Amino acid sequence: MVFKHAIRKIVSASLLAAGLAAAVCPAQAADKTLKAVVNADLKIIDPTWSTAYVTIRHSYLVYDNLFALNSKFEPKPQMVDTYDVSPDGLVYSFTLRKGMKWHDGTPVTSADCVASIRRWAQRNAMGQHMTRAMAGFEIVDDLTFKIKLKEKFGLVIDALAGAEAPAFMMPKAIAEQPIDKQITDPTGSGPFIMKRDEWQPGVKAVYVRNPDYIPRNEPPDYLSGGKVAKLDRVEWLYIPDNNTTLSALQAGEIDYFEAPPLDFVQLMKNDPNITVLTIDKLGIQMMARPNSLFPPFNNYKARQALLYLVNQSEAMQAVVGDPEYYLKSCVTYFMCGSENETKAGVVGLTVDIEKAKALFKEAGYNGEPITVLLPTDRPQYQAAENVLIAAMRKAGLNLDVQSLDWATITARRAKRDRPDKGGWNLFVTSQGGPDPASPLANIWFNSQCAKANVGWACDEELTKLVSAWAQETDPAKRRAMVDEIQTRAFVSVPYVNLGQYVQPIAFRSNIKGVVKAGVPVYWNIEKQ
């Protein structure tokens, strides 16, 4: 009797366990849904409204571009079928590929693209430069339009291609909404369609394959080539805790971890079910941004002094740890590995405390407090900044280090107030991808004083050099001008390069076809 009772209990428990396991374990049938955890929660879907990385990632799913960069960072036609430039370099004619449709089934036309370029150019730095050189647009027919320039601008195609903020094409009615009104309709013509009804900010965003998308015939190459959507559905899950995300990846509950902390990498490499891959050949440039409005950094000598307090190898060791993922030294302003990488004009970027002290003295620094904003919730920025702070203290600087969360820093750094009245002197940030490789697209390099980004770098000579570079249409001459630009930059020092590193992604080993596109993209990916 007792034995029978025990048997009954064991059978019941087994059935219950089997039921639980069936409920918990993912279905074994080949499903074409990719569950990805991205670097942040998608809250804004308008790429002209926000420059947040997650918004740009979303845009690559739902929108397409006229041009896209290949792995040599050359712009290649994407939505454009053919294009030509007039002999005087002032008229660019574009013909779109036939058969392209918006997600609502209506055809993509020249008028849509012109409206999209207009919207993008109001916000994008390259677009604004292009607009200043433009005479206007001409819509020739449904598939052909022209950009007419009043003065030479050699970067029209490069600007449209971009990388971190290209000109995403959207229907005319959406693109023509006022720029200060956030668009809420994600209709594009890209390889995936956003399921707006399933989008729950803070929880998930869902995309399904666009059955009408016609990919180019070329194989995928960086951001260019055929964007073949092989997945039926992409689910972006927002998991704020990295430990939980790692556990979910190990357990097979998610397929793709877009930005794992670098200290997880070794653990993931040891797991045969997880692949760690670097998709970005350039990576991320970390930098210290001085405020050019107030002493001591309103004097270029003080900014030059910072160059003698930087040990890139030490900073990157603190930020990354594993030498596989950072460069021991990268002295250029324009991203090591890019066509604009140069050593021209380099000074400093090695620690020389005495030299730094002498330059601070020449700048008239006399022990006044220097307000440094230290982010408490950005471990990588914090690590690099702590290395710099240690060197600054060795140089005898009187630092007022203010530990704040990043949201507070982003608000505070926009203030033009004196540092003792709520302003600041220095903070650390980063930028990534091919854009920083361009003197024009690198927004922290912009030295147009009041029109420059926060920190308000100010150097008329450097600005003139960059404008001349942008007007030049001969790539060889333009490359030669980069040396001159960088030499000048090491005099005025708009920011200090703290080093360059790459951020790998991680995914389950049954995921194939991940494109090394610099930014995470979801075309060509298969789940086996």
Next chain:
Amino acid sequence: MLNFILRKIGSTAIVMMVVAVIVFIMIRVGPGDPAAVIAGEHATTEDLERIRRSLGLDEPMLYQFLHWVGRLMGGDFGQSLFSRKPVLELIAGRLEPTLSLATTTMLFAVCTAIPLGIIAAWQVGRWVDRAVMALATVAFSFPIFIIGYGLVWGFALKLRWLPVQGFRPLSQGPTLYLTHLVLPSLTLGLVFMALLTRMTRSTMIEVLGEDYIRTARSKGLSQVPILFKHALQNAAIPIVTTIGSGIALLIGGVVVAESVFAIPGIGRLTIEAVTQRDYPVIQGVLLLASLAYVVINLLVDLSYGLFDPRIRNMTS
């Protein structure tokens, strides 16, 4: 009784008004700017000013307050500054996970703590009592996130019995729903179970020493009716009060548990709104959370009458 309820509702309205003013002022005088978060890493000063203007954040604070209160009177809690979705819709979308987690946590805690507390009181000074108290001390001492990660490691990664994270609504089936709630409820419930066990034990020890319990024993009544009919009913008021206060404790714990287990509930909505300075969402969540807290207290007050006829007579 009706008077009592009306008085409570009146005081609730006053509490809500005070909360509204404090919440509105505190989040605006604090550092940070939603426009800076919206604009992203590479925004210019002009971008920030444009976004501030379009969101009405450049208006005087008094104007913003009156505008918000005016809309609130019409039941409109405003829109998220980020997703432009109505605040009430965002909160409604997060209610099921949080209510599910809170309910299963309370059920687990109450169903284990009260029997354990009674047994410990009954066996006071013996090894059973010591074991229960040791368990309660350990459960109370561990931070929630350590318990959470430990349970995930054991039950999700090693044994593969339960999922690591996430929430499945009841509409997807009771098995999925419950399996996703087991680990978070255990994590969150252990601390509360420990607190309630100790409270039940100490209250029961006190009641078991009363004269009427001695009388019941001398009449030859067995242990079960003594413990559950005579002692527990008289010990109920402090236990119910602890359960009520425990819900306030839960509000704090839910934030951690929802983060560790990626449960898209109210706690995570609050954290996200605070880190991004999404003012309308913070205001909406805090206002409704304080309303919920006041209502729970009201229910706890009313429940006293169920256990003690003297209170029932006083309120009626």
